[in-house]
Amino acid sequence: MNLQGKRALITGGSSGIGYAIAEAMLEKGASVVITGRRPEALQQAVEQLRQKGRVEYVAADVATEKGREATLSSALGLLGGLDILVNNAGGVRAGRLEDTIEAEIRTMIEVDLVAPIMLARAALPALRASGDSLIVNVTSGIALVAAPFYATYAGVKAGLAKFGESLRRELNGEGVHVMTVYPGATDTPMMRSSRAGPELGFVKEPASAVAAATIEAIEQNAFEVIRGGEARAKMIALNRDDPAALDKRFLDLKPALAEAVRDHSAL
Known part of the structure; x- marks a missing residue:
């Protein structure tokens, strides 16, 4: 897809990956609307993004x-x-399942899974009218290799990934493409309350790197973007071929990981 002149809606676009994707799309000549819950943050983001191109916001x-x-x-x-819908808004609460309150579980389900499904459903008439359109679902590397203490988050992000795969095949040949993005640990506000670092396998990359890979994939009409390089590819293969070995690796990390992500919350 050529992004010049395309019209894009990006949820969760005031910071992090959503903001970086908006910036990259504007640089390619697209017009963008970003959304979020905080008007002040959105207004500040738009003031910065307008240096790149035409952008508005919806709170x-x-x-x-x-x-x-x-x-x-x-x-x-x-x-x-509308030519492009980017389902990027998300929320996370890490920790043991029995210590996660129902409201936090339901929020992750609603924000990370229900909202993208329902927004895609509602946007389809406009996307069909475009004739050359795209839905981008931003999931997580945890959807490919689930880590302990992220049971609900892994479940909803994997659900979003499979939703996108099914919808891509449903819409194949109808002018609406669907692409899935699997970021790894990314330096965004969502990750600020997590203390998990490289020693636990959480090597953060800038949001701009995820955005650049996403834009490149859009231009190539790719099906997916998987971040994390060779290390992530090896984990995916091990999870498929010898999941017990990966279970053992996580078992050794469990005490340190439990402490590092105990306060990881962005809802």
Whole structure:
């Protein structure tokens, strides 16, 4: 896909990966609307992004039906149509399942899985009208290799990945492509409350690197973007061929990992 002149809606676009994707798309000549829950953060982000191109924002919570309706209707009005939907907004709460309260579990399900599904469903008429459109679902490397203390997060992100795979095949040949992005540990506000570092396998890369890989994949009409390089590829292979070996590796890391992610929360 050539991004010049394309109209994109990016959820969770005021910071992190969403902001970086918005910046990269603007540099390619796209028009962008970013969304989020915090008007002040969105306004600040837009002021910076306007140095790159045409961008507006919508303050709404995509985890709610009213928020999704406001997001899509406002974006369509501001852009005059829609060519790209980037489902990037997400939330996480790490820790043992029995220590995670129901409200936190339900928030992850609503934000990370239900919202992208429902927003994609609502956006399909506009995307079909484009004739050359794209849905990008930003999941997580944990959807490919699930780590302990992220049971719900891994579940919803893996669910979003399989949703995208199925929808891609459902829409194949109809002018709407679907691509899945699997970031690894990324230096974003979502990761600030996590103390897991390289010694535990959490090597953070800049959000701009994830965005650059995403843009390259969009231009190549790729199916997926998997970050983490050779180390992640080896873990994926080991998880498929000898999952017990990976279980053992995580068992050795469990005490340190439990402590490092105990306060990891961004909901």
